[in-house]
Amino acid sequence: MLKTHRCGILRKEHIGQTVTLAGWVNRRRDMGGVIFIDLRDSSGIAQVVIDSGKTDVDFSIAEKVRNEFVLQVRGTVDPRMEGMENPNLATGAVELTVSEINILNPSKPVPIQVDKEATEDESLRLKYRYLDLRRERMQRNLRIRHAAIKYIRDFLDQRNFIEIETPILFKSTPEGARDYLVPSRVHPGKFYALPQSPQQLKQLLMVAGYENYFQIARCFRDEDQRADRQPEFTQMDLEMSFAERDDILDMIEEMTIGMVEHTSVIPLASKEFPRISYREAMERYGSDRPDLRFGMELIELTDIMKDSAFKVFASNAKDGKPTKAICAKGCGHYSRKDMADLEDYAKKFGAKGLAYLAIDPETEQVKGPIAKFFSTEQLDAIMTKMDAGVGDLILLSSDNKLVVNSVLGELRLEMGRRLGLTENTSLNFCWVIDFPLFEEEMSDGHYAPSHHMFTAPQRAHIPMLDTDPHAVLSEQYDLVCNGYEVSGGSIRIHERPLQRKIMELIGFSIEEAQDQFGHMLEAFEYGAPPHGGIAQGLDRLVALMAGEPNIREVMAFPKNQNATDLMADAPSFVAQHQLDDLNVAHKGAAIEAVEEAEQ
RNA sequence: GGGGACGUGGUGUAGUGGUUAACACGUCGGCCUGUCAAGCCGAAGAUCGCGGGUUCGAUCCCCGUCGUUCCCGCCA
Structure with missing residues (x-):
């Protein structure tokens, strides 16, 4: 290693040691005869001192150093002089007196100031994301995200869950959001779809007998963006066999409390998550995701x-x-x-x-x-x-x-x-339960599922499917935090006849169902266990825990509102031969766009 | 697809129908041995997003366009 210690860990107990540090110049203060450098690495900042009075150091090198240069310095950890300690710095009691300085790599003047809070237009931050990510705020946010994911993995591992990866190239289904499609080279005219969630696959894993599945899963939805919506995002996805609703609620509640206590900047308002029926939420708060702050x-x-x-x-x-x-x-x-x-x-x-x-x-x-x-x-x-x-x-x-x-x-x-009552000073969770199974009657006399069509109706309400479908409550549940839906799930339908009945009510013909969900329906005939699960929007949850106003602040390389990666400039045009391989041709606005780009 | 806001040196902002577009940070040079947002002196750096119109004259007013962002539609 080119360093023996990390900058941010130096304390009084290191005094007297000879250490080598390596990192970036956060800031440089040139007094003429002595130069102070705040050297930053991923652990924090240490002040290093280059003194022209000391003959063993090449002072001229220190004079060349500028912000964001990558340096290696060797020296002794010394106590700061009386009254010169910096209480704002974790390492502020000590400093490194440099005997050897080495520029590992210089830097051009940076377009954004890494040592300052972001004030510039966000598009500039996204274009130079690798610089923006050097900032303390982003370093902190991605560490919170890491800690949250690690907590989830450890928690579920201890409870006999196993993480199973599911395909990114999968099958398009008509309902829900617009799919991202990937043309098949081998099968002309056919497309894969990127998953909107691993919903079907995790249910099939239940049929497959894994009983406790989870995944930190990337999901894709081709819809217009919002502050808390990105074309690709991450879900903590989970499914359990033989679980009833409260088993899942209790476990997720315990996990969420633990995760917040271990990782969150914003504290938990209460360890009790109220369970509110959909009806009560609508009556008391006028919303199915009540803000209980x-x-x-x-x-x-x-x-x-x-x-x-x-x-x-x-x-x-x-x-x-x-x-x-x-x-x-x-x-x-x-x-x-x-x-x-x-x-x-x-x-x-x-x-x-x-x-x-x-x-x-x-x-x-x-x-x-x-x-x-x-x-x-x-x-x-x-x-x-x-x-x-x-x-x-x-x-x-x-x-x-x-x-x-x-x-x-x-x-x-x-x-x-x-009235300033929605300041992000605490996390107020609640469960919303007892959702209606169907949302509204469609103009064609069919019903729209309020969650998705695999959501089970409550046992006692099944007879009402024939008499009064709107009155039927489901086994759906949402976890809400500060007015945001952060998780949603349900107990699923595992019996074929019930599934068929629901599909009929929604207006799915047997043929359509067979074409799109044939594999599911068939699987359910081979001993599908009762099961249920939940998916947590990890980006949104981490943003809440970090006190950030949007999920881009907790993603390393987010896209902008137009679903563009401003740093890499994606999406981009591709070579004609690539399209030829895929049997894909430009059409309409795409033709104009290509012509314009070629000029 | 629709609506709102914004677009001025590298960055953030100010400003005006009329001579040389102001300030801060950054950058470059100089001075300085205890700073930590160092300080002081000096310098460079802007076709005011782009196109068109109104006008003797537009960075400013009007129209269009592009970009960014927030919201509605869309999306669990």
């Missing part, structure tokens, strides 16, 4: 509205349309314009308008356009139910249940953001 729950006021003089709400109540509200603490001073902004926001989610009651911070009177329609008793009842006090703002919505929950759910999040 704050309260501001949706409260039903329909009873009070029923007898009120406010005709819109009263007649809605008679039509079975609820009125619900949230209470934003301390927002009673909102101006007419603030309220107009909020109303516009509410309308984006289907609200026809936005009613409100504000308790004026000065007069302590209830004000707002609809206040006059309510008696003092009714207003008192509303205040009590909403737990509202002086200076608070109550936002009301009345419509069908779906709209009311969605509008107030979004307003709740918006008010939470405005």
Whole structure:
């Protein structure tokens, strides 16, 4: 090795030792007769001192050194002089007095400043990702990611899980997201698909008798990007035979708690993960992924509205349309314009308008356009139910249940953001369970699965598949953290007749099912064990634990919003003979793009 | 596919319908033996994303286009 010690580990106990360090110049401070260099390696930073008064060191070399040069230095670890310690540096009690300095490689001036926090446009960071990754923040994030993955592997290994790799080249299926396709050279006209998840394969591993499978699996989805969505991403994917729902929930909960405690920068809010039914989540938070960092729950006021003089709400109540509200603490001073902004926001989610009651911070009177329609008793009842006090703002919505929950759910999040309640200071997990098996009725009279078509209905609800499919609850479960869905899974269907019934309800013909899932259906006829599993979005979870606003910050080489790798410039055009091999030809916009590129 | 924001030296920003586009960091040179965001002195570095239009004159106003980003659609 070209070094005997790592920069970041030097402490008082090393004083007197002769050591060799190697790393990058984080910063250089030239005093004329003495030059200080902050030498950085993957372990941290050490200050090295080159003193022109010492004859055994070639001072002229130190004068040539610039930021990001790669150096090797040999010297003795000395205590810093009295009062010269640097408490901001882990190695700040000592410094290396250099007797030999060697430039291993110089560096051009860097386009981004490695020793400073990122301020530049993200596209520049992505173009020079290998420099951006030198930064402390990215080094930290990728270490958190490594620690999380290692924790998961160790945890599952101890519980008799084995990690099995599944193919990246697999089969396209029509439902779900758009597939990334890979043309086959050997089979003209045929394509592989990159897996959106190893879902089918892990179920087949259950049929194969492995009982406990997991994988840190790369998944691919050709959809438009978001802050927490990349074309390729990583899932902790897991499947268990003979497990019931709570077995999986309990184990994942234990694993998640352990992982957060071992690796997270942001602390866990509670070791109790509440289990909330889908219905309750929608009623109380207006979302199937409730952000539990704050309260501001949706409260039903329909009873009070029923007898009120406010005709819109009263007649809605008679039509079975609820009125619900949230209470934003301390927002009673909102101006007419603030309220107009909020109303516009509410309308984006289907609200026809936005009613409100504000308790004026000065007069302590209830004000707002609809206040006059309510008696003092009714207003008192509303205040009590909403737990509202002086200076608070109550936002009301009345419509069908779906709209009311969605509008107030979004307003709740918006008010939470405005009130600073969504700061990323703790991780608030909860389980959402008892999802409906089907989402909505399609125009052709068929049903859409709310998770995927292998999700099992709850045993007791199976008879309702014939009578009232919408009422059927499933064995699906999601793990939610701070309003993000971080995991999702289910107990699967393992019996062929039930699977066929579900496919019929979804509108899959026997032929279609046979063509796309024939291997699955056939496999299930050879003694498929009852099984279930879960997949965790690792990128999102690590981003939450690292306190980062998007998943690109916890991925080494992410793509930008247009699914482009700005560093390598991928995707790129390929040679004609490559296309010829694949029997693939350009068409439409691709022809124009190629012509343009050739000019 | 749609909407919003942004685009000015290497980087981050400021600015203006009119002579020489300002500041900080970085870079280069000089001074300096105890700094740690070192300091001081000096210098170089920008066709103001690209194309078109309005105008006597556009970095600024208008249109288009490209790029980046956030959101909706899409996606579990």
